[in-house]
Amino acid sequence: MQTVTANGARIPVLGFGTYGMDRGDMLRMLPAALKAGFRHIDTAQIYGNEAEVGECVAQSGLARSEIFITTKVWVSNYPTGRFAASVDESLRKLRSDHIDLLLLHWPGSPVPLADQIGSLNDVARAGKVRHIGVSNFNRTLMAEAVRLSNVPLVTNQVEYHPFLSQSAVIAGARGAGMAVTAYCPMAIGRVLDEPVLAEIAARHRKSIAQIVLRWVIQQGDLVALSRTTNPARLGENVAIFDFELAPAEMAEIHALARLGSRIVNPPGLSPHWDATA
Numbered sequence: 291m292q293t294v295t296a297n298g299a300r301i302p303v304l305g306f307g308t309y310g311m312d313r314g315d316m317l318r319m320l321p322a323a324l325k326a327g328f329r330h331i332d333t334a335q336i337y338g339n340e341a342e343v344g345e346c347v348a349q350s351g352l353a354r355s356e357i358f359i360t361t362k363v364w365v366s367n368y369p370t371g372r373f374a375a376s377v378d379e380s381l382r383k384l385r386s387d388h389i390d391l392l393l394l395h396w397p398g399s400p401v402p403l404a405d406q407i408g409s410l411n412d413v414a415r416a417g418k419v420r421h422i423g424v425s426n427f428n429r430t431l432m433a434e435a436v437r438l439s440n441v442p443l444v445t446n447q448v449e450y451h452p453f454l455s456q457s458a459v460i461a462g463a464r465g466a467g468m469a470v471t472a473y474c475p476m477a478i479g480r481v482l483d484e485p486v487l488a489e490i491a492a493r494h495r496k497s498i499a500q501i502v503l504r505w506v507i508q509q510g511d512l513v514a515l516s517r518t519t520n521p522a523r524l525g526e527n528v529a530i531f532d533f534e535l536a537p538a539e540m541a542e543i544h545a546l547a548r549l550g551s552r553i554v555n556p557p558g559l560s561p562h563w564d565a566t567a
Contacts, residue, residue, distance in 0.1 A: 291327045294513055296469035297442035298558050299391065299421040302358050305330035307473060307517035308339055316342035319539065324350050324357070326524040330446075332473075332515050334362035334395055337381060344385035354386060360447075360471075362395035362425055363410075365559065369401055377418055380535060392419040394449055395437075396426045398559035403431070407438040414441045420471035423447070425471075426554075428561045429462040436466045445513065447471035452481060452502060452543050453551035458564035464511055471513040472506050474553060486546060490539050497526055504530045519527045527561045 295299040306328040316339050333343050367376035394406055404507035410422045425434050425447035432446050446463055450456045463470045478541045506514040516527040
């Protein structure tokens with residue numbers, strides 16, 4: 291699996307997303323994903339499936355060092371007295387002595403950002419976490435988080451798909467040596483009905499999903515999360531490294547972005563999004 295290098299972290303460029311997956315889905319899909327070649331697993335405290343990640347990784351036969359695990363601290367655990375304890379609980383569920391990448395899940399919290407970043411730094415210094423970052427931060431908040439952190443931040447995980455421009459966040463992340471991790475790249479299936487993507491897919495004899503994932507990672511410094519509950523899609527989603535999109539095709543896909551295309555925008559958790567979003 292190819293990797294993205296960001297502030298000392300080597301992150302597998304394609305991750306298997308687990309949002310919304312219950313125990314049955316996890317036990318069915320995660321072993322198949324690892325068998326198909328995925329080596330990056332994305333979970334979160336709020337997803338309620340960290341234990342299943344730990345169980346499947348332990349039973350996979352793969353060395354822990356071969357698998358990159360990302361999880362996220364939920365906002366209710368941001369207070370100083372809860373943060374480290376929640377990370378310890380994540381470690382227990384993941385059956386691991388370390389987390390490869392730990393993120394703040396959303397910026398919406400009364401806990402000062404300086405305290406949140408300080409807690410991230412503390413668990414990194416304690417050896418519980420190898421790399422740290424943020425999720426769902428706009429460019430301004432991301433820059434402030436970078437300024438506050440003594441330990442380098444390696445990614446900002448945000449919604450990103452052909453209909454949603456994240457140019458401000460991507461430019462800001464690159465300027466800070468960070469990667470951007472794209473979740474919801476299929477726009478909850480909307481990409482499947484887009485004629486421009488269908489034409490490009492036919493040209494390359496690939497699926498639309500493969501075109502979208504390729505578009506994300508071909509930009510450089512970007513990681514794409516792929517989520518499916520269909521085992522037949524796993525091999526297809528991994529098979530995106532044997533072709534390239536032409537510059538004109540990349541531009542065609544970028545041109546699909548429109549204002550008002552954001553899907554994930556929970557009140558009280560979301561920041562004031564950048565104008566490009």
